[in-house]
Amino acid sequence: MSLRYALLGLLADEPASGYDLTRKFERALQRYAWHAQHSQIYPELGKLAADGLVEVIAEGARGRRTYAITEQGRTELRSWMLNPPDVFVVRHEFVLRLFLLSTLDPEDARAVLRPVAQESARELATLRESLDRAEATAPPGTELALGRLVAEYGLRSFQTMHDWALWALDRIDQVEAAKAARPAG
Amino acid sequence: MSLRYALLGLLADEPASGYDLTRKFERALQRYAWHAQHSQIYPELGKLAADGLVEVIAEGARGRRTYAITEQGRTELRSWMLNPPDVFVVRHEFVLRLFLLSTLDPEDARAVLRPVAQESARELATLRESLDRAEATAPPGTELALGRLVAEYGLRSFQTMHDWALWALDRIDQVEAAKAARPAG
DNA sequence: CCACACATGTAATGTGTTACATGATTAT
């Protein structure tokens, strides 16, 4: 069901074609929230149109169809946003690997964590830079670009991941040192 | 494919039955990393056994079968852990909602964020409590337990979410106040 | 004229959820 609302949400921001939406997923949503391929998006747009939640507002070259959200679609999206489930769907292969870290010996665990610490730091820097640029461009106190909220969340999440990776690396070293100190244990 | 490695990882920690594994998913993995129901776990255990990656080491009451990982299974798991993909599978309905927050007006956005701040605080308290209890029980410097890394990551994630939700609520108020101060803008 | 990006679609297969189905053991 989430795909349906992801599409409605993107179309609530601005009209787009299936092709556009496919790229939006790749650029914005895939890394943090949700992913979908065009083979899933096109049929779903068809269903949304059949249900009256979106409509074709323009047809262009190469069979391009631009969709826009309808009033009914906005109502439906709002209702979904205001009624969250008790338990959210979470599927995060990266975090899964973190959880299984203790199945590795300390050397392997470090080999997994080092790139994590590195890449989260790099991602962090990229995000912070593009955020600073956006901040500098827009005059202060203007319209709440809610994209600002999301960016901040991404920033904090990567910071947390980075800090945690460093903490875990340190922890592994400590346990190893303790083990070396009492070889009989 | 991830389910397969999640199971191998849990069995690498200790032998377990399908029933045990189902509860481990519910308690430990579901909220952060991955979820699976028993209807998916039992067939997958069968496949893993057929592939020689796990084996039945005991049969108990009520048809209970306890599985353990094999040497081949450990090799397979290690290879998966040490070879991460370029792009991780991520599906996070909560973050998706954050992305779509900008489709709501400020009042609705606050209505979404308030329970986030509340529930993350509650979750945080629960986690911290059970962590403190575990810390007090186990002697320091002992074996690096699987649960310890998981708990720490959970703790930090919820702390991050909580702090962010408060920050976001504050930010929305600020922008609204600024708007009210210059009604012509 | 040719490569690349644009643009859409379906079929086969794999993964995941919900519902259906059954029965044993344990604690009260």
Place this chain on the structure above:
DNA sequence: ATAATCATGTAACACATTACATGTGTGG
């Protein structure tokens, strides 16, 4: 006895990925 928990399994359906398939417009 009886309710709760333990314990496993399959079938139907929904969702998601990969592969197959086709054609158009644009820039070099």
